[in-house]
Amino acid sequence: MGMPVIAYFSKRIKSGKALQDATTVTVNGQAAKGAWFFESSAAGNGPVEGHFRLQNYWPAHAKVHVGIPAKGLSAGPGLAYDDSLTLDFSTGPKTVAIVNDATHKMTVTSDGKLYGTFGVSLGATKTPTFRGTKVIMEQDRTTCMHDTNNTYYECGIKWDQRLTYSGEYLHAAPWNVSNINNGVNSSNGCTNLLPAVAEKLWHFMRVGDVVQYPNADGPAMQLGSGYGDWNVNWPQWQTGGLVSTTA
Known part of the structure; x- marks a missing residue:
């Protein structure tokens, strides 16, 4: 529901206008309005990446088609797009988690119905949790982690x-x-959950689901910190960001 469409570029494009004008999107067969926003590639896949989204989250239980007939179109002086692409995907339920740092609770709803409210421990004072809207990027049954100062490295x-x-x-x-x-907030920035709750939510939630932190103590979530797209307001998004989509 919150996952942007992401395109990576092999060179630093100088204009996104032709790409913006050519891109089309339909939701359940009906035309919708979306826009591209560009940034330096946080994932390290080339010098720049473009994120495409609608003004609001993708509708739930929908079939989406994105057409990008960009091959040969201008990417700015001396540059042209080298490929045309299409993308078809389906969305699931509208699942949103809201983490309230004042109550230390995470409330999860799905298609407007309450799924549950769960206790959390967020980042400690020296390692606060980012404030803003985030999107689940990936899911792992187990992983290794280290703190920001590299004082420990723990797997499992x-x-x-x-x-x-x-x-x-x-x-x-x-x-x-x-x-x-x-x-009590005591983590290194993560959202700590009781083991049974974490397992339950891992199976219930999906990549692309939205997790909101309206009052966490940390700095504001930025686009390049993850899939932070929903922290950019729509008027700003329509400018194209790093690469203009209007000129």
């Missing part, structure tokens, strides 16, 4: 749902049960 951390490139996750924290139950 279970039921992981990545939210940022820097390593914020929803994950099981069996060592932190007391702080989760008592509403």
Whole structure:
């Protein structure tokens, strides 16, 4: 629901106008309005990447078609797009999690119905959790983690749902049960969950689901920190960001 369409470019394009004008999107066969926004590639896949989305989240339970007939179109002086692409995908339920740092609770809804409310422990004062809207980027049954100061490296951390490139996750924290139950922030920025809750949510939620942190103590979530697209307002998004889509 929150996953952007992402295109990677082998060279630093100088104009996104032709790409923007040519791209079409339909939702359940009906035309919809979307826009491209460009940034330096946070994933390291070339010098620039473009994210395409609608003004609001993709509708739930929908079939989406994106057409990008860009081959031969101008990417700015001396540059042209080298390929035309299409993408078809389906969306699932509208699942949104809201993490309230004041109550230390995460509330999960799906298609407008409450799925559950769960205790969390967010980032400690020195390692606060990013504030804003995030999107689940990937899911792993187990992973290895280290802190920002590289004072530890630990594997076997279970039921992981990545939210940022820097390593914020929803994950099981069996060592932190007391702080989760008592509403004490003590993590390295991740959202610590009781093990049974983390496993339950890992199976229920999906890549692309939205997790909102409206009042976390950390800095504002940025586009390049992960799939931070929904932290850019629509008027700004329509400018194209790093590469103009209007000229």
